[in-house]
Amino acid sequence: MLIKEGFVRIDSLNLYVSEMGEGYPIIMLHGGGPGASGMSNFSKNVEVLAQKYRVIVPDLKGYGRSTKGVDRMDPFGDNADAIFGLMQSLNIPSAHLIGNSLGGAVALRMALDFPSAVTSLVLNGPGGVGTTRAFPTEGLNCLLDYYNGKGPTLEKMRTFIKEYLVYDSSSVSEKVIQERYESSIDPEVMASPPLRRPNGIPDFRKWDFTRDPRLNECRIPSLIIWGIEDKVNRPSGAEMLQSRMKNCDVYLFSKTGHWVQWERPEEFNGVTLSFLNCSTPKVK
Numbered sequence: 001m002l003i004k005e006g007f008v009r010i011d012s013l014n015l016y017v018s019e020m021g022e023g024y025p026i027i028m029l030h031g032g033g034p035g036a037s038g039m040s041n042f043s044k045n046v047e048v049l050a051q052k053y054r055v056i057v058p059d060l061k062g063y064g065r066s067t068k069g070v071d072r073m074d075p076f077g078d079n080a081d082a083i084f085g086l087m088q089s090l091n092i093p094s095a096h097l098i099g100n101s102l103g104g105a106v107a108l109r110m111a112l113d114f115p116s117a118v119t120s121l122v123l124n125g126p127g128g129v130g131t132t133r134a135f136p137t138e139g140l141n142c143l144l145d146y147y148n149g150k151g152p153t154l155e156k157m158r159t160f161i162k163e164y165l166v167y168d169s170s171s172v173s174e175k176v177i178q179e180r181y182e183s184s185i186d187p188e189v190m191a192s193p194p195l196r197r198p199n200g201i202p203d204f205r206k207w208d209f210t211r212d213p214r215l216n217e218c219r220i221p222s223l224i225i226w227g228i229e230d231k232v233n234r235p236s237g238a239e240m241l242q243s244r245m246k247n248c249d250v251y252l253f254s255k256t257g258h259w260v261q262w263e264r265p266e267e268f269n270g271v272t273l274s275f276l277n278c279s280t281p282k283v284k
Helices: 075-089 102-113 138-144 154-165 174-184 187-191 213-217 236-244 265-279
Strands: 004-010 013-020 025-029 054-058 095-100 118-124 222-227 248-253
Touching: 004 075, 013 075, 025 075, 025 102, 054 075, 075 102, 095 102, 095 265, 102 118, 118 265, 138 154, 154 174, 213 236, 222 236, 222 265, 236 248, 248 265
Parallel strands: 025 054, 025 095, 095 118, 118 222, 222 248
Antiparallel strands: 004 013, 013 054
16 A cells, blocks of 8 residues: 655645545644654554555654744644644545644644544543643653753663653664654754753643643543553543543553554554544445
8 A cells, every 4th residue: 555745835834744545534643752753653553544544644843854843832732733734735624633642632632622623533642631730750751851961862762762652662673763863863853852841841731631621522532542551641641531521432551651552553453443433424
């Protein structure tokens, strides 16, 4: 199955987009760690989902080949606006959204800001859930401090991936670490790192969906997926979302970290497809 790739222009923004398959659209939104990009984040998922759906995988603003310079004071809203603009450019009135970490937060923000554009949500360890109820996790601190101090190093990347993104570090090859590191030191990224601790601890109140009263009114069919051993975003966020949202299922993965879609791809793909099949509008 061939992947179509290229840039989509949205006002002054260029989003790099990969696309595979035909059918009802799915937009997959990657995480926000250093060196992240769309296809690398979902390398074990796209082809399976594309057997039935039109799968669209952008590099989020600030990442990969897309325009740099995300608004660090509101990265969720900035990228939500960009993805909504992408949908308009591609003439997609509504789509399933699958988001991991930062991508999950962007998808959830879209559900609140542009609810008619979101058919369903699959949120995989999403950011911005209960971030003000405790100090940032070690994994989130590692992410935010990656570009600080002496700057990026291969060892910093190895630590971030092996200690914080996965439960079983033996599953991560040196090739994965090297490729991610090289992406993180792209000169354009270095000039404007997307997520970075500016001065002290960021104001996480602006990033916490549990403070948004609109969450109580969200009726979009939603599947929350979380690894019990997630060291970046606390798994307790799953229960918080289910207690607030009107139409929300939860699937927890044991012995799994922040990268459920990468560590447990067959199960992730299976439960996601089952949910999407039930949430896709029937053609009349």
